[in-house]
Amino acid sequence: MLFLIIKRILLGLITLFIVSLITFVGTEILPGDACTTYLERQAFGEQLEACYRRLGLNVPAYERYVSWAVNAIQGDFGYSLSGEMPIKEVLGPRIKNSLVLASAAIFIGIPIALILGIVTALWRDKLPDVAISTVTIFAMTIPEFISATLLILIIAIWLEWLPGIVIVPTDVSFLELLPNIILPVIAIAMIMTAHMARMVRSSVIQVMASEYVQMAILKGVPYWKMVFKHVLPNALLPAINVVALTIAWLLGGVVVTEVVFNYPGLGRLVIESISNRDLPTVQALAIILASIYVSINLLADLMTLMLNPRLKTLQIRK
Amino acid sequence: MKLDNIYQEEKKSNLAKLSEIIITMASRPSGFIGLSILIFHVILAFISPYIAPYDFKAINPTLMLQAPSAEYWFGTDDLGRDVFTRTILGGRTALTITFFGSLIALLWGGLLGIFCGLVGGKTDDIVMRIVDAFLSIPWILAMLLIVSLLGTSTEVLIPALGFFYGKGIVRVARAATHDVIAKDFIVSARARGHSNFSIIWNEIIPNVRDAILVEGAMRWSWMLLGFSSLSFLGFGVSPPTPDWGLMISNARGLMSFAYWSVIAPIVGLSSLIIGINLTADAFAKALGIDRSTKAPV
Numbered sequence: 001m002l003f004l005i006i007k008r009i010l011l012g013l014i015t016l017f018i019v020s021l022i023t024f025v026g027t028e029i030l031p032g033d034a035c036t037t038y039l040e041r042q043a044f045g046e047q048l049e050a051c052y053r054r055l056g057l058n059v060p061a062y063e064r065y066v067s068w069a070v071n072a073i074q075g076d077f078g079y080s081l082s083g084e085m086p087i088k089e090v091l092g093p094r095i096k097n098s099l100v101l102a103s104a105a106i107f108i109g110i111p112i113a114l115i116l117g118i119v120t121a122l123w124r125d126k127l128p129d130v131a132i133s134t135v136t137i138f139a140m141t142i143p144e145f146i147s148a149t150l151l152i153l154i155i156a157i158w159l160e161w162l163p164g165i166v167i168v169p170t171d172v173s174f175l176e177l178l179p180n181i182i183l184p185v186i187a188i189a190m191i192m193t194a195h196m197a198r199m200v201r202s203s204v205i206q207v208m209a210s211e212y213v214q215m216a217i218l219k220g221v222p223y224w225k226m227v228f229k230h231v232l233p234n235a236l237l238p239a240i241n242v243v244a245l246t247i248a249w250l251l252g253g254v255v256v257t258e259v260v261f262n263y264p265g266l267g268r269l270v271i272e273s274i275s276n277r278d279l280p281t282v283q284a285l286a287i288i289l290a291s292i293y294v295s296i297n298l299l300a301d302l303m304t305l306m307l308n309p310r311l312k313t314l315q316i317r318k
Numbered sequence: 319m320k321l322d323n324i325y326q327e328e329k330k331s332n333l334a335k336l337s338e339i340i341i342t343m344a345s346r347p348s349g350f351i352g353l354s355i356l357i358f359h360v361i362l363a364f365i366s367p368y369i370a371p372y373d374f375k376a377i378n379p380t381l382m383l384q385a386p387s388a389e390y391w392f393g394t395d396d397l398g399r400d401v402f403t404r405t406i407l408g409g410r411t412a413l414t415i416t417f418f419g420s421l422i423a424l425l426w427g428g429l430l431g432i433f434c435g436l437v438g439g440k441t442d443d444i445v446m447r448i449v450d451a452f453l454s455i456p457w458i459l460a461m462l463l464i465v466s467l468l469g470t471s472t473e474v475l476i477p478a479l480g481f482f483y484g485k486g487i488v489r490v491a492r493a494a495t496h497d498v499i500a501k502d503f504i505v506s507a508r509a510r511g512h513s514n515f516s517i518i519w520n521e522i523i524p525n526v527r528d529a530i531l532v533e534g535a536m537r538w539s540w541m542l543l544g545f546s547s548l549s550f551l552g553f554g555v556s557p558p559t560p561d562w563g564l565m566i567s568n569a570r571g572l573m574s575f576a577y578w579s580v581i582a583p584i585v586g587l588s589s590l591i592i593g594i595n596l597t598a599d600a601f602a603k604a605l606g607i608d609r610s611t612k613a614p615v
Contacts, residue, residue: 014447015450015454016454018450138592141543143588255458270459286460289456293456
């Protein structure tokens with residue numbers, strides 16, 4: 001068991017190491033470097049030299065990689081090009097804002113997804129299932145920027161209930177942020193909930209068809225007792241992994257949603273730093289987003305291991 | 319002569335199988351709706367240049383932001399261009415680019431996955447670690463970086479999209495290969511001394527084809543979503559080419575008093591994505607593959 005956990009953590013670290021290599025090599029191969037893209041037409045002579053010296057680009061690539069990686073592990077990503085501010089300071093409030101958005105969406109989304117998924121599975125192919133499943137297909141497939149635009153059009157412009165666009169400084173306090181984040185949270189939670197509900201539905205259906213549930217029915221176990229005691233614990237276990245992957249997948253979608261609502265989170269920083277050709281910040285963002293992805297997956301793996309008695313004994317037997 | 323006959327029969331049954339699959343797909347309401355929407359969009363993409371009532375780039379300042387009327391069915395946009403014309407033309411670029419992108423994704427992802435599943439060992443380990451690393455970088459960050467440095471031409475977009483949406487197929491193809499690799503016919507092909515290439519071509523591909531095709535169909539709808547997101551963010555099709563993502567992002571600022579110019583492209587893009595999705599789902603069900611427990615990776 002312990003060996004397995006350590007192995008998973010090591011695999012995650014190796015993945016992150018490869019990610020850092022990919023982002024480094026990627027920004028190295030693509031035409032132009034941080035200085036030429038930043039200075040554009042002034043990229044010659046003294047200015048270019050000064051920029052190279054400032055960013056330490058005048059040493060060989062592998063040396064730069066090693067020093068960058070050593071600093072990055074300690075949380076120091078160097079300086080951003082445009083703001084001339086340490087990237088660490090740029091990232092701090094952005095990460096906080098994105099976390100607020102993501103965790104609100106997760107806390108709202110998971111309970112709703114569980115209820116919808118279980119309801120649709122237990123009333124399979126009946127009216128509640130058909131109605132909810134149709135809605136989830138719409139919520140799942142429509143791009144984030146469309147659902148977000150429609151939300152702004154209907155709730156902010158036609159009904160005038162909530163502000164449509166977030167106009168607050170990056171380092172605003174949580175309470176001031178609250179009314180502004182309702183619409184972005186709905187936009188993100190909608191897609192996430194739809195994905196998870198569909199997954200829970202098919203997982204519950206699978207378990208309902210299994211032999212031990214048939215056995216419980218034949219034994220005369222009351223329906224709801226059977227659902228809560230025999231079906232749900234087994235159906236929700238495989239859900240953990242998919243929920244994790246869904247959350248991780250949303251990291252990409254959050255970028256678009258944040259742009260639509262002008263929300264000052266990590267996603268908008270991605271667009272801003274790419275538009276400004278701020279390659280050091282892009283590298284830092286790639287590593288941070290990849291670490292979030294890897295740790296969410298790792299957490300899900302470990303949770304499945306801890307909660308599944310069968311996997312535990314399987315490992316011991318091996 | 320006898321071999322020829324078997325071959326003929328095989329071919330006929332393949333064609334019969336295909337029409338059977340399509341009939342099965344259309345026999346469910348969701349599959350029928352999906353197929354109809356998809357066919358409608360494909361036909362529209364082919365004929366729209368001939369039926370468009372106006373020039374898509376004709377700017378007319380006197381006709382700015384007209385409400386829908388008999389003359390301009392969906393109204394006009396902020397430059398006085400006909401929204402109906404731009405909407406029916408708006409899916410062509412996206413459909414073409416994502417169709418070829420999915421083909422590339424299917425090819426490289428499928429072949430690499432099958433290869434890794436077959437050879438296993440060290441090669442497999444290394445390749446899968448690299449695939450995992452690419453999976454953990456958000457696609458949008460990588461795509462934006464490539465597009466902002468290399469430009470938004472079709473020659474950049476198709477391979478880039480094909481590459482980034484193919485990495486998930488590698489996993490699916492590898493898993494499907496693992497399912498068949500231990501079967502007797504592979505073992506006997508090895509015993510007969512067939513090469514890896516011949517085993518992949520004659521034994522594995524016919525058996526994993528369904529799973530990979532379903533995955534590719536699903537990727538198509540995700541790629542379309544991704545491509546429109548790029549256009550929406552200003553990193554996809556360049557103006558004045560009509561494109562739904564770009565139209566939505568342009569019309570968004572004016573939607574408080576000219577909602578028609580944003581509704582039309584929204585309906586176009588949403589219906590196409592839903593159509594492809596429903597078709598892919600029905601395709602999976604017709605082939606007996608359950609996709610509903612998979613995460614969108």
